Amino acid sequence: MIQRPHVDWFALAPVNALLLATGLALLCAVLVPRPWRRGVAASVCALGYAAAFGFAIALYVRSAHGHGVVADAFRRDRLAELATMVVAGSGLLAVALSYRDRAREDHAAEYYSLLAAAGAGMAFFVAANNLMTLFLALEWFSISLYILCAIDRDRIGGLEAALKYLVIGSFGSAVLLFGSALVYGSSGRLDFAGIAAAGGEHDALLLFGLAMIIAGLAFKASAAPFHMWTPDVYEGAPTSVTAFMAAATKTAALVVALRVLVTAFPTNADLWTVAVAVIAVCSLVVGNFAALVQRNVKRMLAYSSISQAGFMLIAVSADSLLGARALLYYLVPYAAMSIGSFAVVAARERELGVPVTFENMAGFGWERPLLGISMWAFMLGFAGFPLTGGFVGKFYVFAAAYRHGWTWLVIVGVLATLVSLYYYLGLVRAMFMRRTEDLQLAPIGGSPPRDILLQTSVSACLVVTVGSFFAVQPLIDLAKHAAVSLPF
Amino acid sequence: MTTLLIVLPLAAALIVWLLPLNPVSAGALALLAALVEVGVWIQMLVRYDFAAGGLQFSERRSWFSDLDVSYHVGVYGFSVWLIGLTVVVMAATIAYAFWVGRERMRAYMGLMLFLTGAVVGVFSAQDLLLFYAFFEAMLIPLYVLIGVWGGPGRMGATLKFIIYTMAGSLLMLAAIVVYGLSENTFDLVKIGQSSSQWIFLGFVAAFAIKSPLFPLHGWLPDAYRESPPEVAAILSGVVSKAGAYGFLRIAVAKFPDPAHDFRVPILALAAIGLIYGSLLAFRAPDLRGVIAYSSLAQMGLITMGVFAVNDLGLDGSVLQMVNHGLVSATLFLLAGMVERRALTGELGRLGGMARGRPALATVLMTTGVIALAVPLSSAFAGEFLILAGIFQRGWGWAVAGAVAIVLAAMYVLRLISAVLHREVGPAVSDAALDLRPAELGVTVPLLACLLALSVWPAAISEHSFRGDHGGADVASQFK
Numbered sequence: 001m002i003q004r005p006h007v008d009w010f011a012l013a014p015v016n017a018l019l020l021a022t023g024l025a026l027l028c029a030v031l032v033p034r035p036w037r038r039g040v041a042a043s044v045c046a047l048g049y050a051a052a053f054g055f056a057i058a059l060y061v062r063s064a065h066g067h068g069v070v071a072d073a074f075r076r077d078r079l080a081e082l083a084t085m086v087v088a089g090s091g092l093l094a095v096a097l098s099y100r101d102r103a104r105e106d107h108a109a110e111y112y113s114l115l116a117a118a119g120a121g122m123a124f125f126v127a128a129n130n131l132m133t134l135f136l137a138l139e140w141f142s143i144s145l146y147i148l149c150a151i152d153r154d155r156i157g158g159l160e161a162a163l164k165y166l167v168i169g170s171f172g173s174a175v176l177l178f179g180s181a182l183v184y185g186s187s188g189r190l191d192f193a194g195i196a197a198a199g200g201e202h203d204a205l206l207l208f209g210l211a212m213i214i215a216g217l218a219f220k221a222s223a224a225p226f227h228m229w230t231p232d233v234y235e236g237a238p239t240s241v242t243a244f245m246a247a248a249t250k251t252a253a254l255v256v257a258l259r260v261l262v263t264a265f266p267t268n269a270d271l272w273t274v275a276v277a278v279i280a281v282c283s284l285v286v287g288n289f290a291a292l293v294q295r296n297v298k299r300m301l302a303y304s305s306i307s308q309a310g311f312m313l314i315a316v317s318a319d320s321l322l323g324a325r326a327l328l329y330y331l332v333p334y335a336a337m338s339i340g341s342f343a344v345v346a347a348r349e350r351e352l353g354v355p356v357t358f359e360n361m362a363g364f365g366w367e368r369p370l371l372g373i374s375m376w377a378f379m380l381g382f383a384g385f386p387l388t389g390g391f392v393g394k395f396y397v398f399a400a401a402y403r404h405g406w407t408w409l410v411i412v413g414v415l416a417t418l419v420s421l422y423y424y425l426g427l428v429r430a431m432f433m434r435r436t437e438d439l440q441l442a443p444i445g446g447s448p449p450r451d452i453l454l455q456t457s458v459s460a461c462l463v464v465t466v467g468s469f470f471a472v473q474p475l476i477d478l479a480k481h482a483a484v485s486l487p488f
Numbered sequence: 489m490t491t492l493l494i495v496l497p498l499a500a501a502l503i504v505w506l507l508p509l510n511p512v513s514a515g516a517l518a519l520l521a522a523l524v525e526v527g528v529w530i531q532m533l534v535r536y537d538f539a540a541g542g543l544q545f546s547e548r549r550s551w552f553s554d555l556d557v558s559y560h561v562g563v564y565g566f567s568v569w570l571i572g573l574t575v576v577v578m579a580a581t582i583a584y585a586f587w588v589g590r591e592r593m594r595a596y597m598g599l600m601l602f603l604t605g606a607v608v609g610v611f612s613a614q615d616l617l618l619f620y621a622f623f624e625a626m627l628i629p630l631y632v633l634i635g636v637w638g639g640p641g642r643m644g645a646t647l648k649f650i651i652y653t654m655a656g657s658l659l660m661l662a663a664i665v666v667y668g669l670s671e672n673t674f675d676l677v678k679i680g681q682s683s684s685q686w687i688f689l690g691f692v693a694a695f696a697i698k699s700p701l702f703p704l705h706g707w708l709p710d711a712y713r714e715s716p717p718e719v720a721a722i723l724s725g726v727v728s729k730a731g732a733y734g735f736l737r738i739a740v741a742k743f744p745d746p747a748h749d750f751r752v753p754i755l756a757l758a759a760i761g762l763i764y765g766s767l768l769a770f771r772a773p774d775l776r777g778v779i780a781y782s783s784l785a786q787m788g789l790i791t792m793g794v795f796a797v798n799d800l801g802l803d804g805s806v807l808q809m810v811n812h813g814l815v816s817a818t819l820f821l822l823a824g825m826v827e828r829r830a831l832t833g834e835l836g837r838l839g840g841m842a843r844g845r846p847a848l849a850t851v852l853m854t855t856g857v858i859a860l861a862v863p864l865s866s867a868f869a870g871e872f873l874i875l876a877g878i879f880q881r882g883w884g885w886a887v888a889g890a891v892a893i894v895l896a897a898m899y900v901l902r903l904i905s906a907v908l909h910r911e912v913g914p915a916v917s918d919a920a921l922d923l924r925p926a927e928l929g930v931t932v933p934l935l936a937c938l939l940a941l942s943v944w945p946a947a948i949s950e951h952s953f954r955g956d957h958g959g960a961d962v963a964s965q966f967k
Contacts, residue, residue, distance in 0.1 A: 325554075366592075385628065386621035392552075395617065398665045399555060410665060414658040421654055422647075425631070433635040433643065472552040480554065 021048020717824020
């Protein structure tokens with residue numbers, strides 16, 4: 001007789017809600033007649049995400065003291081729930097903005113099923129409490145995303161993107177897995193607290209394992225020098241998938257990186273803080289300089305997401321409560337800005353039917369004021385201007401780096417911000433400041449009908465981006481309570 | 489009341505943006521809001537207790553408590569005057585833009601109102617991070633105002649402008665992070681003095697670029713030439729004062745030791761800027777160039793007054809900030825009016841505009857005469873106070889200042905004669921009208937403020953600091 005561990009179903013509720021949505025959406029593909037299929041599947045997926053969001057809130061409220069559940073494989077604490085909220089919110093917005101995607105006639109139900117599955121994987125990932133569940137969850141959402149990238153088979157570059165993502169992503173997963181094996185070999189434990197308790201300080205095997213785990217997570221967070229797949233995949237994947245990936249995958253990977261490093265490797269903090277700081281600096285340099293020369297908006301946003309990962313990794317590298325707070329705060333406006341900016345790109349893409357470049361964004365701001373102004377706000381937010389949460393986020397990140405004693409990292413961050421202005425404001429310039437003759441108003445064949453859902457989700461992102469500047473205190477309180485689940 | 493001054497224009501901006509108004513009603517609404525703002529400021533002026541001095545009308549609300557950042561606003565004597573300069577100039581420029589009828593009026597007016605709120609915020613913020621937020625928020629509308637409504641070279645001009653100013657601002661952000669965290673508060677009133685030279689230089693970089701101070705003025709000629717005239721008026725009249733205000737409120741008051749250590753280099757740069765700017769103004773081929781470089785020179789003079797850090801110099805610099813703000817705003821608006829008539833600002837193609845245009849001649853002449861600081865004018869009082877103040881720090885500085893005043897007379901007179909006198913230039917047609925009543929309505933109030941200050945410059949110079957002792961007030965960090 002196998003001993004069954006006690007299962008805290010409530011703690012698994014967000015994951016299960018999304019899994020249920022996955023199953024139901026998949027059933028829609030066969031059971032629901034074609035005209036209603038997309039609507040039903042999308043509603044199921046959206047309901048799943050909304051339920052996950054609701055459960056995450058309930059769990060956040062009731063998990064003041066974090067503890068392991070399901071034989072300690074899974075952790076129920078506020079850190080995981082906050083991250084789940086961000087993931088679920090991103091998922092909900094991704095559903096809304098993909099609803100009117102014209103390209104997808106055939107696979108609508110499968111698409112929403114996979115979207116829910118990816119969300120479920122991420123919700124599991126951020127709560128993983130040992131190396132086994134960590135890897136399991138990583139593969140879970142990665143595989144969903146591989147398929148999502150390729151789901152529009154006739155999209156140019158879609159298959160290429162998916163293949164690249166599959167090969168490089170699998171490589172990343174393999175590195176992570178190998179690292180986990182080494183860590184297990186050294187410490188004899190799989191759970192994070194156990195690895196920390198084994199206390200293999202400066203043990204070569206453990207250090208190798210640690211390095212490989214960092215590399216594996218950096219692949220998922222698309223931090224340089226593990227970022228090679230990012231621009232191609234972001235460019236080739238359907239834009240709604242890119243939006244979801246940029247916001248949710250990065251959130252999950254960064255939160256898990258924070259959790260693993262702080263919980264499992266406190267004895268080697270002197271080493272991994274430096275390693276993460278170096279990765280952060282690489283990401284800032286590579287992301288910003290590569291973004292300067294991009295003309296394709298999605299590629300530019302991809303490189304910008306690499307540099308944003310760099311900023312957030314600065315917060316991780318600070319290895320402090322303040323750093324954790326900075327990261328968890330920053331993730332909220334960051335997720336909103338990424339989803340929002342890709343949603344605007346998606347809107348333009350649907351109007352033109354060609355990839356969106358700086359050139360064909362000309363005049364967009366005047367033609368579609370809501371989307372134009374939102375995009376402007378997202379760009380200013382990425383660049384860390386006031387009136388957006390990006391400003392407060394960067395401020396917190398710099399504060400954390402300074403408190404850690406790394407003033408040089410503050411300087412690097414400041415310089416990177418300066419460089420980033422060129423391309424963020426370049427997009428604003430393209431949208432608003434071209435001469436009237438250059439403006440590409442009303443594309444040939446007329447504009448598609450107004451997409452209320454997409455506009456609503458962009459507005460929601462705008463509200464979060466700007467609102468997080470004013471409502472810093474409540475968000476920081478959320479982040480603060482979440483950060484205390486980690487053993488600093 | 490301070491919050492009202494900040495929020496009123498921001499709320500008006502939102503209304504103008506969101507309501508589907510036609511251009512005329514959008515412009516009228518914006519102008520109304522700007523005039524109400526002036527009214528509120530007059531209320532503040534009347535109710536501010538100059539005898540007591542210090543921080544008044546202050547409001548403090550926590551923004552995020554774990555790093556002790558708060559929404560803390562309030563005004564000092566000198567900030568009352570700078571806010572006054574802001575609201576008056578903004579009202580005039582909004583009126584002018586309304587009259588000219590800019591394209592996309594709602595967007596334009598909304599941005600102007602937004603800018604008003606941000607500038608007033610800079611002059612009243614009493615929290616470092618809030619100050620930074622307003623300081624940056626100024627940049628957003630300016631970027632768009634120049635980039636969308638500017639001249640043919642606007643792309644390059646905005647890029648240069650934004651890169652220069654952001655480079656400074658971001659250094660300031662790093663300095664703010666370091667300063668605030670090491671003092672455990674970001675409240676400008678609570679925070680203690682620091683002797684760190686690096687933090688000081690971070691702040692100075694931002695303010696020196698904003699002012700601008702030689703040799704960081706690379707963005708200035710392009711930005712001033714490519715902007716719409718009313719935006720150039722704001723840039724040189726109001727926004728540049730944010731830099732000088734920062735020197736006064738933060739750099740000098742919070743960093744007495746570094747300010748002392750770096751006094752000679754900063755004064756030297758200011759003096760070079762003063763003379764070099766004056767020479768360039770004398771050589772500039774166009775109207776805007778003259779005003780732009782004279783602005784560089786005047787900001788050098790004001791910086792000298794601030795870094796003299798004594799009663800006379802500080803009084804003079806506050807007075808001169810207001811004077812120069814009004815003068816350069818009026819001159820830029822006049823330049824815009826001349827350019828509308830002649831379709832060019834090149835001095836070589838202008839001339840003889842006084843004939844048959846008495847209003848233009850009178851207004852330009854009067855403003856010019858005040859700009860070159862003839863005795864009895866308010867600018868004379870301001871410059872005299874600054875020179876007297878800086879004289880106490882070394883007679884050499886005063887010599888540089890005096891030389892520049894002579895140069896000022898040269899470039900202003902050259903400007904006046906090139907526009908008004910000589911024979912009629914090729915760009916000036918007989919059909920070019922005199923100033924219209926609306927244009928007079930914009931410029932004459934500004935001029936009236938200048939004349940009023942000429943009659944009673946002590947209104948500002950004796951009502952800026954507690955007990956009229958600027959030096960002591962700065963030394964006590966305005967507490």
